[in-house]
Each structure stands twice: as C-alpha cells, then as structure tokens.
Amino acid sequence: xxxxxxxxxxxxxxxxxxxxxxxxxxxxxxxxxxxxxxxxxxxxxxxxxxxxxxxxxxxxxxxxxxxxxxxxxxxxxxxxxxxxxxxxxxxxxxxxxxxxxxxxxxxxxxxxxxxxxxxxxxxxxxxxxxxxxxxxxxxxxxxxxxxxxxxxxxxxxxxxxxxxxxxxxxxxxxxxxxxxxxxxxxxxxxxxxxxxxxxxxxxxxxxxxxxxxxxxxxxxxxxxxxxxxxxxxxxxxxxxxxxxxxxxxxxxxxxxxxxxxxxxxxxxxxxxxxxxxxxxxxxxxxxxxxxxxxxxxxxxxxxxxxxxxxxxxxxxxxxxxxxxxxxxxxxxxxxxxxxxxxxxxxxxxxxxxxxxxxxxxxxxxxxxxxxxxxxxxxxxxxxxxxxxxxxxxxxxxxxxxxxxxxxxxxxxxxxxxxxxxxxxxxxxxxxxxxxxxxxxxxxxxxxxxxxxxxxxxxxxxxxxxxxxxxxxxxxxxxxxxxxxxxxxxxxxxxxxxxxxxxxxxxxxxxxxxxxxx
Amino acid sequence: xxxxxxxxxxxxxxxxxxxxxxxxxxxxxxxxxxxxxxxxxxxxxxxxxxxxxxxxxxxxxxxxxxxxxxxxxxxxxxxxxxxxxxxxxxxxxxxxxxxxxxxxxxxxxxxxxxxxxxxxxxxxxxxxxxxxxxxxxxxxxxxxxxxxxxxxxxxxxxxxxxxxxxxxxxxxxxxxxxxxxxxxxxxxxxxxxxxxxxxxxxxxxxxxxxxxxxxxxxxxxxxxxxxxxxxxxxxxxxxxxxxxxxxxxxxxxxxxxxxxxxxxxxxxxxxxxxxxxxxxxxxxxxxxxxxxxxxxxxxxxxxxxxxxxxxxxxxxxxxxxxxxxxxxxxxxxxxxxxxxxxxxxxxxxxxxxxxxxxxxxxxxxxxxxxxxxxxxxxxxxxxxxxxxxxxxx
Numbered sequence: 001x002x003x004x005x006x007x008x009x010x011x012x013x014x015x016x017x018x019x020x021x022x023x024x025x026x027x028x029x030x031x032x033x034x035x036x037x038x039x040x041x042x043x044x045x046x047x048x049x050x051x052x053x054x055x056x057x058x059x060x061x062x063x064x065x066x067x068x069x070x071x072x073x074x075x076x077x078x079x080x081x082x083x084x085x086x087x088x089x090x091x092x093x094x095x096x097x098x099x100x101x102x103x104x105x106x107x108x109x110x111x112x113x114x115x116x117x118x119x120x121x122x123x124x125x126x127x128x129x130x131x132x133x134x135x136x137x138x139x140x141x142x143x144x145x146x147x148x149x150x151x152x153x154x155x156x157x158x159x160x161x162x163x164x165x166x167x168x169x170x171x172x173x174x175x176x177x178x179x180x181x182x183x184x185x186x187x188x189x190x191x192x193x194x195x196x197x198x199x200x201x202x203x204x205x206x207x208x209x210x211x212x213x214x215x216x217x218x219x220x221x222x223x224x225x226x227x228x229x230x231x232x233x234x235x236x237x238x239x240x241x242x243x244x245x246x247x248x249x250x251x252x253x254x255x256x257x258x259x260x261x262x263x264x265x266x267x268x269x270x271x272x273x274x275x276x277x278x279x280x281x282x283x284x285x286x287x288x289x290x291x292x293x294x295x296x297x298x299x300x301x302x303x304x305x306x307x308x309x310x311x312x313x314x315x316x317x318x319x320x321x322x323x324x325x326x327x328x329x330x331x332x333x334x335x336x337x338x339x340x341x342x343x344x345x346x347x348x349x350x351x352x353x354x355x356x357x358x359x360x361x362x363x364x365x366x367x368x369x370x371x372x373x374x375x376x377x378x379x380x381x382x383x384x385x386x387x388x389x390x391x392x393x394x395x396x397x398x399x400x401x402x403x404x405x406x407x408x409x410x411x412x413x414x415x416x417x418x419x420x421x422x423x424x425x426x427x428x429x430x431x432x433x434x435x436x437x438x439x440x441x442x443x444x445x446x447x448x449x450x451x452x453x454x455x456x457x458x459x460x461x462x463x464x465x466x467x468x469x470x471x472x473x474x475x476x477x478x479x480x481x482x483x484x485x486x487x488x489x490x491x492x493x494x495x496x497x498x499x500x501x502x503x504x505x506x507x508x509x510x511x512x513x514x515x516x517x
Numbered sequence: 518x519x520x521x522x523x524x525x526x527x528x529x530x531x532x533x534x535x536x537x538x539x540x541x542x543x544x545x546x547x548x549x550x551x552x553x554x555x556x557x558x559x560x561x562x563x564x565x566x567x568x569x570x571x572x573x574x575x576x577x578x579x580x581x582x583x584x585x586x587x588x589x590x591x592x593x594x595x596x597x598x599x600x601x602x603x604x605x606x607x608x609x610x611x612x613x614x615x616x617x618x619x620x621x622x623x624x625x626x627x628x629x630x631x632x633x634x635x636x637x638x639x640x641x642x643x644x645x646x647x648x649x650x651x652x653x654x655x656x657x658x659x660x661x662x663x664x665x666x667x668x669x670x671x672x673x674x675x676x677x678x679x680x681x682x683x684x685x686x687x688x689x690x691x692x693x694x695x696x697x698x699x700x701x702x703x704x705x706x707x708x709x710x711x712x713x714x715x716x717x718x719x720x721x722x723x724x725x726x727x728x729x730x731x732x733x734x735x736x737x738x739x740x741x742x743x744x745x746x747x748x749x750x751x752x753x754x755x756x757x758x759x760x761x762x763x764x765x766x767x768x769x770x771x772x773x774x775x776x777x778x779x780x781x782x783x784x785x786x787x788x789x790x791x792x793x794x795x796x797x798x799x800x801x802x803x804x805x806x807x808x809x810x811x812x813x814x815x816x817x818x819x820x821x822x823x824x825x826x827x828x829x830x831x832x833x834x835x836x837x838x839x840x841x842x843x844x845x846x847x848x849x850x851x852x853x854x855x856x857x858x859x860x861x862x863x864x865x866x867x868x869x870x871x872x873x874x875x876x877x878x879x880x881x882x883x884x885x886x887x888x889x890x891x892x893x894x895x896x897x898x899x900x901x902x903x904x905x906x907x908x909x910x
Contacts, residue, residue, distance in 0.1 A: 319793075320795075322792070322793060342795075342797070343792065343793060343794070343795040343796075344795035344796075344797060346795075347794075347795045353793065355793060360787075360789055360790070361789050361790055361793050362790055362793070363787065363790055364782075364783055364786030364787040364790055364791070364853065365786070365787065366786050366849075366853050366854060367782065367783075367786050367853070371779070371782070371783075375779070375783050375790075375791070375794045375796075376794040376795055378776050378779055378780075379776060382774075382775070382776050385775060385776060386770070386774040386775050386776075387773075387774050387775070387776070387779060389774070390716045390717065390719070390720045390722075391720075393720055393722055394720050397721075409723075429794070
C-alpha cells in the first residue's frame with residue numbers, strides 16, 4: 001500500500017479536435033495540501049472533472065486509484081460517496097434557502113422523507129463551529145458575503161464526510177482577511193486528516209499553504225514540486241519556489257511580472273466631482289460618498305479598495321447609471337460637464353467599462369467571438385442600419401490576431417474559450433467602441449500569469465495611444481505594477497491619491513482601511 | 518483558415534438547424550405515404566398554403582419574441598379581436614375593405630403597445646402579461662362582436678386569403694405566370710447565394726466545396742420548382758403566398774442583418790451584458806411586442822378573410838401552433854437562439870401534420886394529442902442538444 005490517497009495515472013482526455021489532457025499523472029499523499037497550477041486552458045478543470053466523475057469513466061483513458069483501489073466513477077454522486085468533494089469557483093448555493101438547508105441540500109436529515117429540523121439546524125451549527133463561521137444556521141445564504149458563503153460550502157463538504165476536498169480558485173473573490181481565514185481553515189482540515197487539492201492562480205498563497213505543487217501546462221504534467229510546510233519556509237526560498245512554478249506554467253522565465261511603463265501624460269480627459277451613490281434597494285445606505293477623481297490622457301490610474309469599498313459601484317454608476325439610485329455629482333470630459341443617463345450615451349461619449357464579471361456582464365456566452373466583439377459598437381459595421389457581415393468578420397478577425405485570442409476562427413462560441421481568452425474578447429469588444437476612457441474592473445481576475453502579462457501590455461499600449469485608463473484592482477502588486485497614480489477607496493470615500501513612485505503596499509493598505517472620522 | 522468544409526461537418530456542427538430540414542422531409546414523406554399521395558396533390562398543396570398561412574405569419578413574430586427570452590400566449594385571442602374589429606368596420610359599418618385592414622392593423626399595434634408597456638416598461642414577465650392578454654382580448658372579441666359571428670366579407674376582402682394571380686400569361690393547362698415567378702425566385706436565391714460565396718472568399722472565410730454548393734442550389738431549385746409546378750396546375754399563385762414570401766424576406770433580413778435584430782439575440786443570450794453594451798432593452802422589448810401585435814393582426818386579417826367571417830371563438834389555440842413552430846424550428850427555451858427560416862419550417866411541419874391528419878380522417882381529439890406531443894418532443898430535442906454540446910466541452 002502506498003501512502004498516496006489519490007493516484008491518477010496517465011490520464012488522457014480527448015474532445016473532438018483537441019486533446020485536453022495528454023498522459024497526465026497526479027499523486028496526492030494522505031493529509032497534504034496539494035496545489036495545482038497552470039495557465040487557463042492548461043487542463044486543470046478538465047482534470048478535476050475527470051476526477052470527480054463529471055466526465056464519466058470510459059470517456060477518458062488512464063486509471064484513477066483512490067485509497068489504493070481502482071475507481072471508476074460514473075457520476076458526481078459516485079465520487080462523493082467515496083468522499084471526494086469539489087467546490088467550484090462559482091459557488092453552488094441557493095441564496096433564498098438557509099445556511100442549514102444549503103448544507104444538507106440533497107442529503108436532508110430526515111426520517112421517512114420528513115425533514116427533522118431540529119437535527120438539521122443543530123448539526124449545521126456544529127459544522128459552522130468547525131469552519132469558524134459564527135452565524136445562525138437559519139440565516140438565508142444570500143444575506144452572507146462571498147467569504148462566508150465559501151465557508152458554508154466547506155461546511156457542506158464536511159457534512160458529507162469528505163476525505164479529499166478539491167477547491168477551485170477558493171480565494172479568487174475574497175479579500176485578504178477572508179482569504180487568510182480560509183487558508184487557515186484548510187490547514188486545520190489537513191491537520192484533521194482531510195486531504196486538500198487547491199487550484200489557484202495566487203502563487204503567494206500557494207507558497208504559504210501548499211505541501212506540494214503540481215504544475216500543468218498545455219494538458220501535460222510538467223513537474224510536482226515538493227514545498228516545505230509553511231512555517232519553515234524562509235521568504236527567500238519561497239520566492240525561489242514561486243519563480244520555479246511560474247517558469248513551469250509559462251515555459252519561460254518571467255523576470256518581470258509587469259511590462260515597463262513609459263508614461264507620456266497629456267491633458268485631463270475625465271474628471272468626476274463629488275460623486276454620491278445610494279444603494280439601489282437598501283434605503284439610507286450610501287455606497288459612494290463624495291468621491292472626486294480625474295484621469296489624464298495616456299495615464300493609467302488605479303482604484304484600490306477592499307471588497308465593499310464601492311469601487312465597482314463607483315464605476316458602474318458613472319457608466320450610464322448602471323448601478324444605484326439618487327446619483328449626484330458631475331462628470332467632466334475635456335473640461336466640459338456631460339451627463340450620461342444611459343449606457344449608450346456613455347459609450348458615445350467615449351467611455352467603456354469592462355466588468356469584473358465577464359460571464360455575467362461582459363459576454364454572450366452562446367454567441368460567437370465575432371458577434372461579441374461587435375456588440376457594443378454594431379453601428380460601425382452597420383453604417384446604413386444593416387450589418388455588413390463580411391466587414392464584421394474582417395474586423396473581429398483583426399482583433400483575434402492582434403489580441404492573440406486563441407481560437408480556431410472568430411465563429412468559435414465564446415463560452416468554450418478559456419478565461420484569459422474570454423477576457424481578451426471582452427477587451428476587443430470595448431476597444432472596438434474606440435473609447436477615450438477605458439475603465440477596467442479587475443481585468444486579470446481568474447486569469448493565468450501568461451495572459452495577465454499580455455493584458456498588462458495591452459493596457460500599456462492603450463495608454464501610449466493617448467487613452468485614459470482606470471484600473472480597478474484588489475491586488476496591490478498589480479496596482480503598483482501597471483498604474484501611474486492610485487486612488488484609494490474606503491467605505492465609499494476617496495481616502496488618498498498617491499503617485500506610484502511614492503507608494504508602498506503598506507501605505508496603500510493603510511489608506512484603504514482608513515475609517516471615517 | 519480559409520478552406521472548404523465538407524457536408525458531414527456542416528451537418529453535425531449545425532445539427533439544430535439541419536435537423537429541422539431532415540425532420541421536415543421525413544414528415545412530408547410519411548404523410549404522403551399515409552395519405553396515398555393526396556398530401557402532395559396540386560389541389561391540396563394550394564389548400565395547405567391558404568389554410569395554414571396564419572401559423573407561419575404568427576411563427577415569424579413568435580420566434581423573435583422567444584429569442585428575446587419571452588413568450589406570447591395571447592396571439593390566438595389577438596387574431597380573434599383584430600379580425601372582429603375588421604369585420605365590424607367592414608360588415609356592420611359597411612366601410613370599404615381596406616378600412617377594415619387598417620383598423621385591424623391599428624388594433625394589433627395597440628394590443629402590442631399595451632403588452633409591450635407591461636413587459637418592457639413595468640417589467641412583468643411576458644408569460645403573465647400575455648396570459649392575461651389571452652383572457653382580455655378574448656373577452657373584448659366577444660364584446661366587439663356582441664357574441665355573434667359576422668359574415669360575409671365583401672369579395673375584395675376575401676381575395677386577401679383566397680385570391681390567386683393566374684392567367685396573366687395564359688398557358689396550356691398550367692399557369693405560366695406562376696412558374697415565371699417561381700423561376701425568378703429561384704434565380705434570385707441562386708444569385709444571392711453566389712454573391713455571398715464570392716464575398717466570403719474575398720474576406721477569406723471558409724465556404725463549402727463548389728460541387729456541394731451546386732448540389733445545394735440544384736436541390737433547392739428542384740424542390741421549389743416542383744412546388745410551383747403543382748400550384749400552377751391547380752389555381753395559380755395564391756396572393757397569401759406572396760404576402761408570406763415578403764414577410765419571410767423582410768423579417769429574415771431584420772433579424773439577421775439589422776441592429777435591431779442583433780440586439781434581440783444579444784438580449785436573449787445575456788440580458789445583463791446587452792444592457793452594459795448600450796442595448797436599449799426597454800425599447801427593443803417594447804417594439805418586439807408591438808411587432809407581434811401587428812403580425813397577429815396580419816394573421817387575423819388573413820384568417821378572417823379565409824373563413825369569410827369573424828367569430829367569437831376564432832384563433833383558439835393558435836398560440837400553440839406558433840410556439841410549437843418556433844421551437845420545432847430550433848429556437849431555444851432559454852432565449853438567444855432561433856431563426857425566422859427555422860420557424861417557417863417548424864410552422865410547415867405543424868401545417869403538414871394537421872393537414873395530413875385531416876385527410877386521413879383522424880379526429881380532432883387525437884390531432885390535439887399528437888400536436889401537444891410534438892411540441893414537447895421539439896423542446897426535448899433542444900434540451901438534449903444543449904446537453905450534448907455541453908458534454909463536448
């Protein structure tokens with residue numbers, strides 16, 4: 001008997017026309033935290049779908065051994081019965097049901113089909129204690145923040161007697177505090193004997209928490225790197241390991257995570273003054289409070305703030321009043337006051353907003369690349385009111401090439417692309433509107449290192465061509481790496497404007513957590 | 518990247534669309550055999566066009582509504598109320614036939630404004646608004662007609678649905694004019710396809726192999742000309758067919774090539790993303806329902822002209838045929854997918870089935886069961902097809 005809880009041997013998975021995984025092997029030891037790294041589209045999710053039975057046995061080649069026995073899962077239910085639970089990036093909770101109901105959804109505490117509510121809530125309370133979530137189990141899940149919902153998912157996994165817990169990008173949507181808590185919880189679970197596989201793009205996090213890291217690139221395993229347990233690793237060694245992971249993921253050394261900025265800053269393009277936004281449904285809650293900011297041509301300005309600071313709300317309320325109510329304040333473009341009462345007005349004034357949630361707000365996933373790219377400026381390929389479809393193809397083909405979107409043709413359906421390529425499609429769509437002001441909300445969320453670099457380069461080029469760029473980000477290194485100037489936002493107020501040359505992460509964090517006097 | 522794609526690839530990539538044509542051919546063959554060939558007799562083909570044109574007209578509007586992510590359950594009642602208004606104006610008030618047509622169209626537009634207001638501006642789900650509309654407009658029909666049927670319409674009005682263009686060029690036992698119009702149609706289709714092919718090549722897009730292209734044109738030409746030959750041997754070219762052809766061409770263009778049309782697909786595919794791309798969703802939704810009201814009025818005029826009367830119970834269950842036509846024609850239950858040409862084929866499938874069953878003397882209750890089952894199966898196919906596509910990922 002090996003001490004491996006999981007061994008996936010020579011897994012090959014083919015889709016029509018593509019080999020998604022070729023001869024991938026993965027060995028996970030009992031009671032370790034095993035990280036899987038790889039670019040988007042490298043095959044991480046496919047591998048996990050093979051493991052959890054989403055792709056049933058027989059649709060792939062190779063063997064899976066779990067606890068020393070050969071397993072063939074026909075569905076997710078089979079893998080869950082063995083104690084393999086996967087928590088997806090997009091949480092699968094029902095917002096209107098209570099925490100307890102969610103935890104036992106599909107696994108109800110009942111006798112002869114009648115639910116025993118006492119049991120349900122009492123057991124839920126026990127599980128919540130375990131994951132360190134101090135909420136009443138009857139609270140509806142929708143009332144919780146993303147961080148707490150993540151904990152409910154873990155409690156749900158624990159209720160199923162999980163032996164191997166798979167977390168797909170668990171901290172992607174969390175702020176630093178919530179991430180820290182979650183990672184601590186994962187360590188605690190490991191110490192209780194639950195093996196964890198964690199898929200993450202945050203390399204610092206992996207270095208801190210993982211016992212081993214497997215790097216996947218282009219559907220093949222590159223290497224499995226043993227990491228020393230968190231406490232013993234020195235900072236120097238940690239960055240050495242991170243470098244090695246990056247090298248494995250992209251197949252090249254990436255000495256510089258960010259392209260060099262050579263800013264040529266011109267006249268002011270947009271100025272927002274005394275901007276106030278109230279929450280759309282909760283009366284009396286001010287989401288943006290007297291915010292003022294400006295951006296000049298050729299400048300990249302960062303907006304840094306923690307979750308709930310009002311960053312997205314600020315951007316969306318400016319962009320054609322897409323968020324909030326009782327909005328007040330003035331927007332100036334080139335010194336003249338303008339008012340955008342609708343999205344189409346904002347677009348025609350040269351403002352573009354690239355949402356943080358591309359699947360929900362950015363793309364039509366069932367449509368092809370071509371139609372997505374032209375969707376915000378359709379008139380440009382339809383000068384007389386009807387679309388010149390050939391011109392449309394030529395235009396989108398141009399973006400596919402220049403943005404390096406990895407897809408066979410522009411007729412490929414967007415839903416089938418990887419996250420990084422989807423983001424490039426959204427960017428192309430907004431570039432096609434020829435904006436003067438480009439607001440990028442978390443432009444690299446859920447994107448691998450290689451694609452991030454490409455996006456940063458695009459941001460640089462846009463600024464160099466004289467556009468005013470606003471980058472909203474919760475990753476401070478990113479803000480410092482790509483911006484010229486940073487506004488910090490805390491509880492809806494602008495608490496500082498700092499030149500990047502003088503900024504440090506600590507200083508920014510201080511401003512971002514500044515309380516109202 | 519530029520190259521030719523083969524038949525199999527085209528078929529499997531587009532199973533949803535090509536499946537309809539295969540199903541249509543199968544159903545025609547099936548009913549031709551079961552009716553001993555009477556289905557395709559010249560007289561019956563003419564009858565088929567006249568009797569079921571209203572389904573096709575409604576299906577055009579319905580598929581647009583469904584693509585946008587809505588549904589319209591009220592079209593049957595709207596057909597009734599517009600026909601009734603027309604009858605009151607023409608028959609009871611004695612005004613000229615065209616005043617009736619205008620009055621019906623205005624009524625349809627007003628109905629559309631009413632439903633569009635609640636769906637687009639207030640934001641009530643279309644299912645509820647049109648369910649209520651089904652009741653409201655049925656009730657209004659009865660009130661407008663004082664609960665009695667009105668008939669007959671003057672001759673000119675009847676011509677809308679029962680008239681033919683024939684004998685203009687004479688012909689020995691068949692109508693040369695009809696054949697000429699069909700030949701022109703085929704020629705126009707071939708020229709348009711050829712030009713599209715040339716432009717695709719110019720923009721370096723993949724096209725099908727030349728022989729395949731030629732076969733496609735020849736098959737379409739043969740089928741269309743055979744259909745034209747049959748009509749020419751019966752009573753000539755029905756006016757309704759010209760109306761239908763015009764509607765199909767116009768709406769095919771509107772949905773595929775205009776900004777308005779593309780916004781419908783964008784909204785059905787991802788409403789939030791469409792809003793944030795500057796699509797004026799309220800306006801598009803509103804116009805969609807006004808358009809549906811207008812098309813229902815057209816169907817109402819054609820139907821009342823065909824039946825030469827306006828009845829309180831007219832148009833009952835028409836919504837089922839229209840909705841079924843859209844879904845059989847490849848529209849997706851979740852919106853964002855569907856085409857006018859698909860809905861037309863879907864409507865023809867419903868028409869051929871109804872007509873075939875009538876010829877066979879199957880009673881109405883069984884016909885209802887069959888039509889209901891076909892609707893469920895069409896949507897089941899859509900769902901299955903989507904699962905298949907998801908598993909391919």
